Amino acid sequence: MALMRDGLVAHVGVDMGSHPVVLPSAYAVDPDGPDEGGTLYLHGSVGAGWIRAGRNTTLCVTVTELDGLVVARSPFHHSMNYRSAVVIGTARVVSDEAERDHALALIIDHMIPGRAATLRASTRKELAATEVLAMGLVEASMKERQGGPGDDPEDVAAGGWAGHVPLRRIAGVPLTAHDAEGEIPVEVADRARALGAG
Amino acid sequence: MALMRDGLVAHVGVDMGSHPVVLPSAYAVDPDGPDEGGTLYLHGSVGAGWIRAGRNTTLCVTVTELDGLVVARSPFHHSMNYRSAVVIGTARVVSDEAERDHALALIIDHMIPGRAATLRASTRKELAATEVLAMGLVEASMKERQGGPGDDPEDVAAGGWAGHVPLRRIAGVPLTAHDAEGEIPVEVADRARALGAG
Numbered sequence: 001m002a003l004m005r006d007g008l009v010a011h012v013g014v015d016m017g018s019h020p021v022v023l024p025s026a027y028a029v030d031p032d033g034p035d036e037g038g039t040l041y042l043h044g045s046v047g048a049g050w051i052r053a054g055r056n057t058t059l060c061v062t063v064t065e066l067d068g069l070v071v072a073r074s075p076f077h078h079s080m081n082y083r084s085a086v087v088i089g090t091a092r093v094v095s096d097e098a099e100r101d102h103a104l105a106l107i108i109d110h111m112i113p114g115r116a117a118t119l120r121a122s123t124r125k126e127l128a129a130t131e132v133l134a135m136g137l138v139e140a141s142m143k144e145r146q147g148g149p150g151d152d153p154e155d156v157a158a159g160g161w162a163g164h165v166p167l168r169r170i171a172g173v174p175l176t177a178h179d180a181e182g183e184i185p186v187e188v189a190d191r192a193r194a195l196g197a198g
Numbered sequence: 199m200a201l202m203r204d205g206l207v208a209h210v211g212v213d214m215g216s217h218p219v220v221l222p223s224a225y226a227v228d229p230d231g232p233d234e235g236g237t238l239y240l241h242g243s244v245g246a247g248w249i250r251a252g253r254n255t256t257l258c259v260t261v262t263e264l265d266g267l268v269v270a271r272s273p274f275h276h277s278m279n280y281r282s283a284v285v286i287g288t289a290r291v292v293s294d295e296a297e298r299d300h301a302l303a304l305i306i307d308h309m310i311p312g313r314a315a316t317l318r319a320s321t322r323k324e325l326a327a328t329e330v331l332a333m334g335l336v337e338a339s340m341k342e343r344q345g346g347p348g349d350d351p352e353d354v355a356a357g358g359w360a361g362h363v364p365l366r367r368i369a370g371v372p373l374t375a376h377d378a379e380g381e382i383p384v385e386v387a388d389r390a391r392a393l394g395a396g
Contacts, residue, residue, distance in 0.1 A: 009280070011260060013219065020218035020220075020256075022258045058217035060217060066206055074318060078305075078310075080206065086220065105273070119272065148378075160378070160380060164372070165310075165373075169367055171363050180359055188359070188361075191267070
């Protein structure tokens with residue numbers, strides 16, 4: 001659950017008939033959502049092919065955070081450090097208006113906590129253009145690799161360096177749009193700082 | 199192609215029969231590889247379910263780099279900046295020994311350029327445990343979003359801040375494994391520095 005909170009992009013796998021398609025997507029999680037194990041929300045344009053293909057079918061949604069490069073003595077033990085969550089479930093089309101509003105606010109707050117409450121309401125036209133899909137989190141599996149390489153004893157005994165290069169995501173200072181002015185809102189500045197902006 | 203070079207993790211979509219599965223994976227690209235448009239290489243354990251299901255079927259391999267959070271005046275125009283490449287193709291099992299060696303070296307050098315040439319050769323046992331899949335890059339589509347939000351004129355006119363928070367991946371200083379000693383190899387130090395390590 002911590003990974004689902006830390007991740008920003010999910011990769012959504014949809015069966016397009018002759019083959020799967022994998023697309024990056026924003027998402028949010030509601031641990032107290034109406035689906036078994038809590039609810040994962042996705043959204044997209046009602047016209048998008050993957051949204052239309054995904055309705056009421058089994059999707060796979062994967063969230064991965066890359067944590068490092070693992071540098072071994074042997075080719076075989078080179079690897080990467082990461083955390084990933086793989087969620088498999090049937091995509092339910094969210095038609096209830098209150099649940100849609102809630103899901104869209106969660107997706108914005110997942111990017112920038114506290115942002116949704118500062119915004120005007122979505123218009124009817126905006127809502128009509130947006131589809132929200134929901135999936136239960138009951139069938140979720142986590143995988144994680146951390147630390148240095150698992151080299152074979154012979155390679156360790158032969159000496160030589162091994163280790164890992166840590167990787168993380170870092171934010172820069174928020175940039176004001178060319179047609180905007182005013183102070184950077186507190187929730188945006190907080191988010192950038194939480195993600196390491198100087 | 200620049201994105202495929204910059205990316206470190208691919209998300210591989212495989213049809214598992216009743217639904218797709220999406221898994222994170224290392225990868226490498228050989229622009230001069232034997233497949234149409236150049237070759238994308240993946241590898242995995244010969245026993246892995248996705249490798250077995252993926253042989254000679256149509257896979258979707260997606261590489262995404264997240265570049266920022268787009269902070270709009272309206273809920274609707276919140277978004278993320280990113281670059282993504284979606285490659286669809288039939289997974290060819292690489293059985294030629296020279297091509298397998300080449301592919302495995304490319305995958306290591308994709309993580310840490312110059313590393314493969316410094317390593318001992320893989321053993322027969324290590325090679326027998328590893329399967330390499332190849333796909334043509336001919337059916338690849340790129341998508342990109344950059345910059346600030348595309349808010350509606352009414353929302354711009356109403357005033358208020360909008361912009362974006364840049365995001366990037368940054369490396370830390372390489373960490374030596376508990377059972378290793380010696381100098382950090384030059385290619386590892388170079389890679390960490392290229393990824394922003396202090």
